[in-house]
Amino acid sequence: MKILLFGGAFDPPHKGHVSILKKAAQHTDFDKIIVMPTGTPTHKKGCVAPFDVRLHMAKLAFGDIGENVEISDYEGTNLKDDYTYLTLEYLKEKYDNPHIFMAIGSDSLLSLNSWKNAQQVMDSCTVLAFAREDDVEDDMAEKEAELEKTGADIRFIKVDPVEFSSSQYRKGFGEENRDFLPQNVQNIIDEYDIYAQDDITRWKGTARLLAKLLLDEKRYIHTLNVEKLAAELGEKYSLDVEKLRVAALLHDIMKNASYDILLHRASQSGIINKIEDKPKQTLHGFAAAHYAAKEMDIQDQDILWAVKSHTCGRYGMQDMEKVIYLADMLCEERKFDSKDYLLGIAKENLDKAMYAALQHSLEWIKSKGNTVDTDSLGALEYFAQLAGEIC
Ligand SMILES: [Fe+2]
Numbered sequence: 560m561k562i563l564l565f566g567g568a569f570d571p572p573h574k575g576h577v578s579i580l581k582k583a584a585q586h587t588d589f590d591k592i593i594v595m596p597t598g599t600p601t602h603k604k605g606c607v608a609p610f611d612v613r614l615h616m617a618k619l620a621f622g623d624i625g626e627n628v629e630i631s632d633y634e635g636t637n638l639k640d641d642y643t644y645l646t647l648e649y650l651k652e653k654y655d656n657p658h659i660f661m662a663i664g665s666d667s668l669l670s671l672n673s674w675k676n677a678q679q680v681m682d683s684c685t686v687l688a689f690a691r692e693d694d695v696e697d698d699m700a701e702k703e704a705e706l707e708k709t710g711a712d713i714r715f716i717k718v719d720p721v722e723f724s725s726s727q728y729r730k731g732f733g734e735e736n737r738d739f740l741p742q743n744v745q746n747i748i749d750e751y752d753i754y755a756q757d758d759i760t761r762w763k764g765t766a767r768l769l770a771k772l773l774l775d776e777k778r779y780i781h782t783l784n785v786e787k788l789a790a791e792l793g794e795k796y797s798l799d800v801e802k803l804r805v806a807a808l809l810h811d812i813m814k815n816a817s818y819d820i821l822l823h824r825a826s827q828s829g830i831i832n833k834i835e836d837k838p839k840q841t842l843h844g845f846a847a848a849h850y851a852a853k854e855m856d857i858q859d860q861d862i863l864w865a866v867k868s869h870t871c872g873r874y875g876m877q878d879m880e881k882v883i884y885l886a887d888m889l890c891e892e893r894k895f896d897s898k899d900y901l902l903g904i905a906k907e908n909l910d911k912a913m914y915a916a917l918q919h920s921l922e923w924i925k926s927k928g929n930t931v932d933t934d935s936l937g938a939l940e941y942f943a944q945l946a947g948e949i950c
């Protein structure tokens with residue numbers, strides 16, 4: 560079996576990537592072509608779009624090249640380190656030791672022997688290196704000779720110069736750059752402001768797209784309802800409504816993630832000391848905050864805490880956390896007896912609403928025979944103190 564592997568950040572994928580893949584596909588008769596967006600790039604730091612958005616853009620850009628093309632989520636969803644030698648090991652095992660051809664740019668070829676376990680990489684695949692004609696004759700020939708001493712199988716594919724890069728696009732070079740992206744990729748970027756220079760605009764648009772991509776229909780509608788009520792309460796209490804929108808759009812973003820991913824992200828969110836004490840259903844808030852920080856580079860503590868504490872609250876909650884907690888519980892599609900009563904209080908006084916909402920939630924949790932989280936007990940104590948019921 561012959562596999563062509565084409566990895567990259569694809570942040571965003573542009574027409575140069577598409578033409579390289581098409582050219583590589585002609586090199587031999589491949590049974591499978593795997594396009595693999597990098598998770599957290601090892602050699603190229605600083606992705607703007609999160610993995611899930613880059614995966615989606617890759618599907619748009621490369622999806623119609625051929626029936627044997629697969630856009631793989633492997634590097635963004637496995638819990639191992641993101642190294643090429645591990646990806647090659649994975650493909651060797653999955654496809655029963657295929658002949659892998661790895662397509663890379665000439666710049667990557669120059670640094671190939673500094674990659675982690677470079678010898679293993681070179682032993683595991685044939686390298687298809689893309690280079691401009693004059694490069695092949697100069698630097699590349701020298702590099703090829705050097706690498707081939709290690710037994711590497713390197714084949715050059717000559718390409719026309721591409722006077723464009725994804726990093727140029729991200730920096731924003733004006734309208735003329737629009738021609739360099741596939742139309743469907745450009746459309747999604749425009750619709751969701753994925754590369755907006757302003758942080759809040761970019762976070763909000765990206766979070767909205769992520770909610771659409773990662774959540775089922777019911778949870779997506781819930782998320783939009785939480786956003787709506789959070790914005791309404793935010794206006795009322797003169798809070799930063801745009802930040803609240805970002806937190807609302809992200810609060811359940813890990814709701815459909817596997818338990819392994821939840822545990823992995825939650826345990827790295829830096830606030831769970833005893834993860835084994837946390838009820839499973841509370842982990843997605845911590846995991847979502849980790850996702851926001853790591854995948855979207857959101858370091859705003861107001862947003863991160865509002866996402867983190869929405870499942871169980873905490874002692875000393877701030878106003879934005881209260882709003883997301885209450886909006887999550889009292890948004891449009893929620894139906895329970897005391898909802899209108901609690902919503903009425905939420906529009907009068909956030910602390911009183913939190914105290915009443917927590918009492919209601921904890922009673923409900925106990926009635927189902929479930930364990931009450933220690934953070935929820937801390938939150939209840941905090942709002943009871945504010946209400947003057949305990950000292
Ligand atoms: Fe939630």
Ligand SMILES: [Fe+2]
Pocket residue numbers: 781785810811887
């Ligand atoms: Fe929710």
